[in-house]
Amino acid sequence: MTIAVTNLRVEDKLYQNRYVVDSGRPHIKVRPHKWPSANLFALTSVCPAKCYELNDNGQVEITADGCMECGTCRILCEASGEIEWNYPRGGYGVLFKFG
Amino acid sequence: MTEEKFDAIVIGAGMAGNAAAYTMASRGLKVLQLERGEYPGSKNVQGAIMYSNMLEKIIPDFRDDAPLERHLIEQRFWMMDDTSHIGMQYRSDDFNESRHNRYTVIRAQFDKWFSRKVREAGATVLCETTVTELARDSDGKVIGVLTDRTGDMILADVVVLAEGVNGLLGTRAGLRETPKPQNVALAVKEMHFLPEEVIDQRFGLKANEGCVIEAAGTISRSMAGLAFLYTNKESISIGIGCLVSDFAATMESPYELLESFKNHPSIRTLIAGSEVKEYAAHLIPEGGYRAIPQLFGNGWVVVGDAAQLNNAVHREGSNLAMTSGRLAGEAIFLVRKGGRPMTKENLALYKSMLDKSFVIKDLRKYKDMPALLHTNSRNFFTTYPQLLSQAAQNFMRVDSTPKLDKERATTAAFIKARSRWGLVGDAVRLAFAWR
Numbered sequence: 001m002t003i004a005v006t007n008l009r010v011e012d013k014l015y016q017n018r019y020v021v022d023s024g025r026p027h028i029k030v031r032p033h034k035w036p037s038a039n040l041f042a043l044t045s046v047c048p049a050k051c052y053e054l055n056d057n058g059q060v061e062i063t064a065d066g067c068m069e070c071g072t073c074r075i076l077c078e079a080s081g082e083i084e085w086n087y088p089r090g091g092y093g094v095l096f097k098f099g
Numbered sequence: 100m101t102e103e104k105f106d107a108i109v110i111g112a113g114m115a116g117n118a119a120a121y122t123m124a125s126r127g128l129k130v131l132q133l134e135r136g137e138y139p140g141s142k143n144v145q146g147a148i149m150y151s152n153m154l155e156k157i158i159p160d161f162r163d164d165a166p167l168e169r170h171l172i173e174q175r176f177w178m179m180d181d182t183s184h185i186g187m188q189y190r191s192d193d194f195n196e197s198r199h200n201r202y203t204v205i206r207a208q209f210d211k212w213f214s215r216k217v218r219e220a221g222a223t224v225l226c227e228t229t230v231t232e233l234a235r236d237s238d239g240k241v242i243g244v245l246t247d248r249t250g251d252m253i254l255a256d257v258v259v260l261a262e263g264v265n266g267l268l269g270t271r272a273g274l275r276e277t278p279k280p281q282n283v284a285l286a287v288k289e290m291h292f293l294p295e296e297v298i299d300q301r302f303g304l305k306a307n308e309g310c311v312i313e314a315a316g317t318i319s320r321s322m323a324g325l326a327f328l329y330t331n332k333e334s335i336s337i338g339i340g341c342l343v344s345d346f347a348a349t350m351e352s353p354y355e356l357l358e359s360f361k362n363h364p365s366i367r368t369l370i371a372g373s374e375v376k377e378y379a380a381h382l383i384p385e386g387g388y389r390a391i392p393q394l395f396g397n398g399w400v401v402v403g404d405a406a407q408l409n410n411a412v413h414r415e416g417s418n419l420a421m422t423s424g425r426l427a428g429e430a431i432f433l434v435r436k437g438g439r440p441m442t443k444e445n446l447a448l449y450k451s452m453l454d455k456s457f458v459i460k461d462l463r464k465y466k467d468m469p470a471l472l473h474t475n476s477r478n479f480f481t482t483y484p485q486l487l488s489q490a491a492q493n494f495m496r497v498d499s500t501p502k503l504d505k506e507r508a509t510t511a512a513f514i515k516a517r518s519r520w521g522l523v524g525d526a527v528r529l530a531f532a533w534r
């Protein structure tokens with residue numbers, strides 16, 4: 001595709017959304033690891049809210065505040081035990097106005 | 100609440116859960132419905148086309164007060180390459196009937212309305228409550244649920260799992276497996292707001308008429324996927340979804356994909372000047388017939404997306420969810436009316452009712468489609484759209500090349516890309532999967 005999508009920040013998209021963040025109780029956790037598997041690494045670009053990022057040591061970290069609870073990361077990485085995935089407590093998390 | 104026992108607990112207030120809860124409550128059953136969102140719909144995402152026939156079977160006069168956006172009079176199917184689209188379009192004034200066949204809806208609003216009907220029918224609906232575990236007796240029979248609201252167990256004769264595509268409870272209780280990456284699509288979607296008249300003008304519509312576009316091609320970057328654009332009254336829903344397995348393999352970013360689709364020359368002008376008010380993501384079950392899990396057991400049934408009941412070829416999901424929810428509710432009512440317990444044996448009635456409905460019949464028809472599109476995604480989503488575009492351009496562009504040479508060039512391009520046998524094979528495989 002010739003269309004250059006430059007400077008696209010997912011933060012600007014997520015900014016439109018409504019969230020009730022359950023501070024101090026992240027609903028997704030990444031198991032400590034030395035090197036990420038291919039699937040865990042893939043999440044750094046596949047997560048639609050860009051919650052997963054590679055740190056300076058080459059490990060994958062998560063900040064789940066913008067999570068839309070789609071479940072993609074669970075499908076890819078829960079079975080291997082690399083992530084622990086739960087729903088936020090009732091009433092917390094993303095709250096779609098339109099959906 | 101601990102002292103109280105319900106005839107049925109419904110987990111989830113989406114399309115399937117609302118259909119099940121309404122069906123049971125309106126027949127006099129004591130129903131508790133639990134929803135983790137702040138309000139019903141706050142966690143749910145859909146295109147969204149809503150199919151009247153299946154809702155009429157639950158709430159015949161829904162048109163009186165349901166929040167409907169536009170009734171559809173036109174559908175476009177587009178094959179896209181980077182700069183063009185070639186398509187089929189069907190518009191008919193017959194769709195301007197009094198009882199319209201399909202409407203666009205906005206799920207958060209629609210689910211709130213549906214939930215109000217459920218409450219009016221007599222069910223107890225508790226939001227902001229995540230069910231954390233299924234409670235089972237020593238024989239493994241499901242006897243109720245545990246929630247994050249209180250530590251206490253809530254008991255019921257039967258639990259209806261209407262928990263959507265992620266279905267944590269059912270998978271964690273070992274009732275079914277977590278969907279495989281090749282059996283679910285990740286879809287991202289935005290809501291673009293424009294004045295009603297502007298939408299009317301751009302799509303040639305009047306008085307609540309609606310138009311939808313379904314598009315495939317190089318926009319999915321060789322992944323198995325589809326994009327869509329649906330007109331609501333004062334907004335346009337636009338999105339794209341591809342298989343999770345393909346996303347993982349290619350490491351494409353979903354929002355970049357959506358951005359490219361929005362910037363495609365054929366789409367850009369349709370949404371120009373709009374204000375974006377939401378960005379959403381959700382999974383869609385796409386494994387079809389072969390991915391349907393066990394649907395009932397001792398003290399439980401599963402309905403809707405949690406049961407993978409989704410027709411990806413026709414982009415139908417909400418209607419399968421509503422129908423499976425309604426049939427589960429009817430089956431539970433009949434078992435109870437007969438004075439029989441909610442055992443696996445008795446709840447098999449739900450499955451036999453579902454087998455006779457369009458839900459299973461349609462999914463069986465397309466049972467080979469998911470595998471075909473998955474294994475041949477490059478051909479179907481990149482090569483053919485490019486070839487078709489090239490063929491159309493050869494046909495339309497007027498220069499000094501003799502027509503016969505142009506046709507030869509078109510044929511040669513197809514054979515070069517897929518070989519004669521490849522073309523025949525693709526056609527045969529597609530025909531068989533469609534049959």
Ligand SMILES: Cc1cc2nc3c(=O)[nH]c(=O)nc-3n(C[C@H](O)[C@H](O)[C@H](O)COP(=O)(O)OP(=O)(O)OC[C@H]3O[C@@H](n4cnc5c(N)ncnc54)[C@H](O)[C@@H]3O)c2cc1C
Nearest residue numbers: 111113114115135142145146148230263403404416417420
């Ligand atoms: C982008 C997109 C476009 C689509 N377009 C169309 C379309 O145009 N037409 C169509 O017919 N279908 C469409 N679908 C499919 C359709 O949205 C689904 O098939 C339908 O929503 C399924 O209904 P459901 O009730 O099974 O699940 P959902 O609507 O997902 O409802 C599940 C509910 O359960 C709740 N829940 C889950 N777990 C718990 C728990 N542990 N405790 C409490 N509550 C819980 C959730 O919060 C949610 O409210 C689309 C889907 C997507 C993602």
Ligand code: SF4
Nearest residue numbers: 047067068070071073
């Ligand atoms: S659930 Fe979806 S949005 Fe949330 S972190 Fe996982 S992939 Fe990202």
